[in-house]
Amino acid sequence: MNEFALIRRYFARDCATPSVLLGVGDDCAILKPAPDEVLLVSTDLLVAGRHFPLNTAPEDIGHKALAVNLSDLAAMGAQPRGVTLGLALPEADPDWLAGFAEGFHRLAAEFGVCLIGGDTVASPQLTLAVTVLGGAQPDRVLRRDAARPGDLIAVTGTLGDAGLGLRTVLSPDSVPAELPLADRDYLRGRLDRPTPRLAEGQVLAGFAHAAIDVSDGLAQDLGHILAASGVGAEIDLAALPLSAAARRWLALDPSVETLPLTAGDDYELLFTLAPEDRDRLDFPATVIGSIRAEPGLVVRNRAGQAVDLARGGFDHFAVGPD
Ligand SMILES: [Mg+2]
Incomplete structure (x- = not known):
């Protein structure tokens, strides 16, 4: 499976929110912040064996990779507007990918946030980089x-x-x-x-x-x-x-x-x-x-x-x- 097929199969999902004009599939995603909204951005890297035990179920890795990033938005009183995923994988194991995508997308749906882009690469060590974009009224941001x-x-x-x-x-x-x-x-x-x-x-x-x-x-x-x-x-x-x-x-x-x-x-x-x-x-x-x-x-x-x-x-x- 090549990279594009992998993305289509596991990560490109229909996702409708007012803030996303264009999601996965072009060179960039297009977001439209709400009026008077400031944009909040946060990135977390998760390395297998360091940030989660090696025996963690793929569904749980997908959940946690997104959850820890959404948590940063929560801590500042922001609402999620979009998320990107960078995935470095030792192998394109279909069972692992299906489980991971399920855990990731289930949590994303629960909080109404769309995966709007990302990248995948082959690498000896499983590593995930998630970036969330959030919106908030400037006078309501918690610091x-x-x-x-x-x-x-x-x-x-x-x-x-x-x-x-x-x-x-x-x-x-x-x-x-x-x-x-x-x-x-x-x-x-x-x-x-x-x-x-x-x-x-x-x-x-x-x-x-x-x-x-x-x-x-x-x-x-x-x-x-x-x-x-x-x-x-x-x-x-x-x-x-x-x-x-x-x-x-x-x-x-x-x-x-x-x-x-x-x-x-x-x-x-x-x-x-x-x-x-x-x-x-x-x-x-x-x-x-x-x-x-x-x-x-x-x-x-x-x-x-x-x-x-x-x-x-x-x-x-x-x-x-x-
Ligand atoms: Mg934090």
Whole structure:
């Protein structure tokens, strides 16, 4: 199968949205932004074995490649307008391609975004480059540099699931033997099929101050907001929202207590808002702390003591006094 046949067969799909005048098939796609809209652009590279386990199902790779990019648009309160895909493949395996395209297109359809172009190439290592284009009204874009002292810090969904899911793959011996199989499957699913929080980002665009998606871990991603905004924060370890599966794992193995602080890949939204806007959150979200003027990130454990984040490898954060 040549490159053009491959694209026609797996990737060129009819897709109608008002913002796409011409999709796959010409030298360029043609997009028409809505009136007064600014364009937001983000690219992510995913390398097999580095950004997803080698045994990941092709459907899940297709899903995740798009989901992590849509998550970046969600974090800025934008709506997806189009997406391109660069695919470097060791071989044109029809089963793999069909599965990958299915996972990719299913998520694209769910969020009303069209694949508008891309490229494929033969390469020894499976690598994916996805670029999303998003639209937003300029005064509604959420940025990292807008947190203010006194803001509440909140997060959508639950934290640590993807990190625990990765443990089930990388170090299965460290999984508590008593942990139900259904929990392992749930956590692996959270790693392989993250949900981009686009609807939540749209709501937040109306009133939240700063926002980011949790891709590298709560502590690190909150650190980006703090650095960009020139502020500090205090968060409460016991307040971190955990899934039932993660809670069961923690009960069996307390050594993973701080993993939800440092593990990445959850793709939840982390944001700050004025306390008086808390009632405007019309989706599941959990307040985990607050922004303060003093720089540095302090994490308090159940006993109110500061947790030493340096041990988690994040020694660039100031750690508050015990
Ligand atoms: Mg991001």
